[in-house]
Amino acid sequence: MAALAERHPGLAAWFGYIRRIPWLAFLLLYTIVTGGPFVWVALMSLRTTNEILDAPYALPSPAHWGKFAEAWTASKYGVYFWNSLIVVGCAVVLLTLIGAMAAHALARFQFRGRKALRLAILSGMMVPPQLLILSLFQILLQFGLYNTLAGLVLAYVATQLAMTIYILEGFFAQLPQDLFDAARMDGYSDFEIFWKITLPIGMPAIATTVVLNFIILWNEFLFAIVLLTDDDKRTLPLGIMHFMGAHQLDIGMIATGLMISIAPIIVLYACFSEIMIKGMTAGAVR
Template structure:
């Protein structure tokens, strides 16, 4: 009995300790985002009182975080929309139609998920320079589409293939053509899976750094991850303002997480769960 209670107590201690470990860094940045650098230098672990909410305004306008935010939102929303439509069409085609080479196309797309990004990085840079797409959001968006398309097709194909064939037969009897079937049957029925890939792609691209740092050099076009990194390079000592910038960049993700935590977790782990 005693050992059982001890075991229970130990387990609870582990739970509390790990929760602190996982959550502390983020909460700490949260407090620092509301304190001035002078206050932070005096005590790094103090509570923000008074809370300097004006710092968010300062970071947003004076430190150009509004530009970075808009750029990130534009390129991520644009590419996620394209990925979803193009990916769903391809996934439907691979899941539903029989044709020679179907599995070969699937295998090639699927294998490219494991490619290290360096193998395309240098040539993508060269190609975008040649087509005047280097240092444009269009070029970055195009690259983002190619980065996430294989995984999206892979996930959606798995789901679309499980839609019962009866539904398709019924739709054909009703006189649906190939494209009506796709838009009026596959997309609505596949919505849960599509939502999952949208979430996954949104988060991964919102956080993307390597291609953003290589393909964008104009400060006006930087996305949030690169913007913060450069800001930190220029204002290494200004911890308070960096923390505010960090909070601005994670805020959309955290807000979505607060409301749709289950869907988000499901989306992020979609590639790993059988």
């Protein structure tokens, strides 16, 4: 066969394809395995629980678009969604500001105790959440921040700060010192330099940390379940879990909730897949 293929180049390509069939099949299969469940949930989100239990893998006919409105209001996914947005939004803004300021200081200024400070803050990356959460719970109780969105924001800032500083400092440290000297010669103060030079030039790194923090916090579960109890304060993951635990398992409504929860990420992903992939893998590629 090899000899035959040698004589007929077209045939060689054919044999090449045939040899590749198992491999191509695997590619297809794995794509279905990763993407399929999301398609399935999307279909279920348009069907009622009874329809789903009758035929779990059928197409939605008719499509109950009204379920989204119902989920948003009656099932309070709207409340959960806004809670998530507020908490994650505030935490990401605070993280970016506080993290960038600290990273700027660590990267730009020479001062006594700089190394110790850097090591201390970055050691925060090594702290397992379990070590934190038990007493963070007590501390937030003391500060009157337990069961408040503000408390959760602070907890989120605390957990993600080390990594944010780590990524930003790595980037800021590579910026040439001359830029900052030039800005000083141009008459700008340290704060203005931070605002007008570091932040705009550091945008790629900042975008990375924003994406990373947004996704991680949007999906966060452990701190939310420990630090929030009010139904009205639940974030999306908690809201969905609440439905999972209810007596009567409303699969259809949970599926709708899942779609509401993953939709922002999917939409962002469709538009900014490269940035999001880069963001999510930022800490790992060195």
